[in-house]
Amino acid sequence: MSVEASQLAARIGHLPSDRLFVIVSRLAALALLIAALSILSPYFLTWGNFINVMRQAALQFMMAAGLTIVVLTGGIDLAVGAILGLAACLSASLISQGYLVFGVVSALLSGLACGLANGVLVAYGRIPAFIATYGMLWIAHGLGYVFMKGEVIYGLPDGFRFIGAGFVWGIPVPVLIAVALLVVLHVLLHATVLGRAIYAIGGNPTAARLSGMPIERRLLAVYALSGLLSGVAALVVIARINAADSSLGEDLLLPAIAAVCLGGTSLFGGVGGIAGTAIGSVILALIVNGLNLLGVQTFWQNAVMGAIILVSVLADQLGGARLIRQ
Amino acid sequence: MRETAAHPQLVERMPLLQAALHAPGAFYLLAIMGAFLTLWTPGFFTAANLTNVALQVAVLTIVALGMTLIILTEGIDLSLGPVLGLCGVGASLMIVAGYPLPLAIGAAVIIGACFGLLNGTLIAVVGMPPFIVTLGSFGIAQSIATVLTQGDSVVNLPSYFRWFNDGVFLAVPVPIWATFAAFAATWLLLYGTKFGRYVFAIGGNRQALILTGTRVEIYHIAVYVYGGVLAALASFIMTARMNAAHPTIGVGLEFDAIAAVILGGTSFEKGRGGIAGTVVGALAVGVLRNGLNLVGVGTEWQVAIVGLVIITAVALDSLRRLNT
Numbered sequence: 001m002s003v004e005a006s007q008l009a010a011r012i013g014h015l016p017s018d019r020l021f022v023i024v025s026r027l028a029a030l031a032l033l034i035a036a037l038s039i040l041s042p043y044f045l046t047w048g049n050f051i052n053v054m055r056q057a058a059l060q061f062m063m064a065a066g067l068t069i070v071v072l073t074g075g076i077d078l079a080v081g082a083i084l085g086l087a088a089c090l091s092a093s094l095i096s097q098g099y100l101v102f103g104v105v106s107a108l109l110s111g112l113a114c115g116l117a118n119g120v121l122v123a124y125g126r127i128p129a130f131i132a133t134y135g136m137l138w139i140a141h142g143l144g145y146v147f148m149k150g151e152v153i154y155g156l157p158d159g160f161r162f163i164g165a166g167f168v169w170g171i172p173v174p175v176l177i178a179v180a181l182l183v184v185l186h187v188l189l190h191a192t193v194l195g196r197a198i199y200a201i202g203g204n205p206t207a208a209r210l211s212g213m214p215i216e217r218r219l220l221a222v223y224a225l226s227g228l229l230s231g232v233a234a235l236v237v238i239a240r241i242n243a244a245d246s247s248l249g250e251d252l253l254l255p256a257i258a259a260v261c262l263g264g265t266s267l268f269g270g271v272g273g274i275a276g277t278a279i280g281s282v283i284l285a286l287i288v289n290g291l292n293l294l295g296v297q298t299f300w301q302n303a304v305m306g307a308i309i310l311v312s313v314l315a316d317q318l319g320g321a322r323l324i325r326q
Numbered sequence: 327m328r329e330t331a332a333h334p335q336l337v338e339r340m341p342l343l344q345a346a347l348h349a350p351g352a353f354y355l356l357a358i359m360g361a362f363l364t365l366w367t368p369g370f371f372t373a374a375n376l377t378n379v380a381l382q383v384a385v386l387t388i389v390a391l392g393m394t395l396i397i398l399t400e401g402i403d404l405s406l407g408p409v410l411g412l413c414g415v416g417a418s419l420m421i422v423a424g425y426p427l428p429l430a431i432g433a434a435v436i437i438g439a440c441f442g443l444l445n446g447t448l449i450a451v452v453g454m455p456p457f458i459v460t461l462g463s464f465g466i467a468q469s470i471a472t473v474l475t476q477g478d479s480v481v482n483l484p485s486y487f488r489w490f491n492d493g494v495f496l497a498v499p500v501p502i503w504a505t506f507a508a509f510a511a512t513w514l515l516l517y518g519t520k521f522g523r524y525v526f527a528i529g530g531n532r533q534a535l536i537l538t539g540t541r542v543e544i545y546h547i548a549v550y551v552y553g554g555v556l557a558a559l560a561s562f563i564m565t566a567r568m569n570a571a572h573p574t575i576g577v578g579l580e581f582d583a584i585a586a587v588i589l590g591g592t593s594f595e596k597g598r599g600g601i602a603g604t605v606v607g608a609l610a611v612g613v614l615r616n617g618l619n620l621v622g623v624g625t626e627w628q629v630a631i632v633g634l635v636i637i638t639a640v641a642l643d644s645l646r647r648l649n650t
Contacts, residue, residue, distance in 0.1 A: 129459040139630045261458075297473065
């Protein structure tokens with residue numbers, strides 16, 4: 001642990017200028033957003049709105065956490081939203097019929113199964129990640145439609161809704177779950193064999209292979225973990241909104257990618273981390289909250305997400321961040 | 327071509343086997359689906375239904391032709407579907423407002439070209455990954471289309487507009503003519519010009535092309551612009567078929583187009599493939615959807631099945647690469 005700590009100190013002491021740009025620009029964006037929204041909307045700086053933003057950020061973080069780990073390996077998981085939607089449909093259906101345990105297990109298992117399928121295709125099938133997970137996106141969407149037949153499930157039991165809508169010591173439960181997830185994933189990334197492998201594969205896959213790393217197994221674990229985390233996020237989301245339908249996952253991919261990009265994780269892998277995504281999720285939640293407070297139509301949401309993705313990656317590139325290999 | 331050249335002796339001995347091994351998955355899918363549907367569903371092998379399939383795949387083929395060039399450069403354009411939707415909405419709004427048709431066509435082409443320019447610049451000049459860039463513009467195009475119509479469809483199009491889908495010229499429907507024209511233009515571009523050779527070279531070995539002193543970025547951007555313009559032109563057939571322009575009508579079309587390209591034998595790596603395969607691929611996707619409709623499989627299942635077909639085709643392509 002002391003070795004870890006000294007390494008961390010050394011890394012902060014010798015932070016390269018590109019990482020410095022990422023960190024400073026994100027903190028500046030955060031400060032600017034808070035300042036601008038406080039001036040523009042009298043409602044922004046209220047406790048109720050603060051709780052609202054933090055809960056939104058927590059949900060956003062859970063949806064982007066698995067994706068972050070995949071992106072760190074130099075891959076991508078375009079199916080995160082669709083897997084979440086499918087897991088939400090299955091579990092909401094079971095839970096609303098009173099099978100609480102089966103519902104929870106079905107969300108986790110369906111997420112894990114989709115993630116494993118992605119992992120097999122990418123790691124063992126050698127299929128480019130964006131195309132394998134893009135196919136999986138439509139398979140998961142399709143299965144969701146087939147399962148729901150256009151119906152909407154609502155009215156979940158109160159005991160279950162606690163994990164999405166409840167409070168502990170005045171803090172929303174999703175925020176507590178997100179913080180726990182952040183700690184667990186941070187430790188996983190920085191203090192385990194799998195974590196080292198994730199950075200190594202993303203940083204230099206050839207070197208990782210030559211050093212004898214079982215790359216296929218590690219990649220399989222990463223995509224499976226991403227699927228599993230989508231299942232976890234699905235449970236919190238349906239507990240929060242108290243409903244599920246087959247279109248639930250459709251609009252979740254762009255925000256998840258936006259949160260990862262805002263978090264400064266390199267799209268080519270090897271650089272970044274889960275803490276960045278947490279910051280990115282807070283920025284994203286603030287932007288969405290600001291748009292709502294200012295009365296911007298929700299029709300604009302996708303355009304805003306698209307613009308955030310393009311601008312944040314472009315800014316990092318122009319700001320000298322070596323996020324992109326030329 | 328490249329693979330057969332690597333095994334000259336094998337080719338001499340077993341040309342048929344070799345050809346069968348290297349035929350794109352679309353041929354097999356089309357043959358199997360065709361045989362199955364002809365035998366089991368009486369409604370399939372009729373002139374009316376086959377014409378219907380051809381009309382349905384016209385839009386898909388035109389979009390997939392542009393997508394082929396993009397994938398040949400080792401890129402992808404996920405925004406083509408929503409861009410098509412936006413072009414349709416933009417042009418229809420202008421026509422309903424009383425502007426003449428040529429102006430509306432011009433506007434649609436400019437919208438398509440602008441998105442291509444945006445995508446191409448960020449990909450070729452800045453060096454951002456294609457799927458991220460085009461996912462971003464996916465959201466932007468879809469949002470703008472929805473905002474323009476406030477989520478509704480654009481209706482009350484003048485009756486002449488239906489000509490784009492219903493018109494017949496020399497006994498051949500207009501969408502089929504349009505598909506032929508798009509194919510011929512793309513063929514000439516790809517196999518008859520410097521631009522075409524550079525498309526293969528950008529995918530095959532971009533670094534070498536840069537070292538020859540070529541302004542690679544310009545050609546690379548042009549590929550995305552071409553894809554956007556084809557999508558803009560296809561939007562007129564789509565709008566005429568629906569007799570309305572809906573902002574989200576194109577969403578998912580990019581998915582079928584990618585499926586058509588991959589089934590047609592174009593690889594995601596090293597600029598291998600071509601547009602003839604893409605036409606067969608588009609037909610295969612069209613027959614697959616038509617067949618699933620005839621057999622009574624719902625759209626929900628179709629979405630999942632086409633996703634599975636894409637993954638299988640890419641997996642087979644990857645297996646074949648490992649073997650050769």
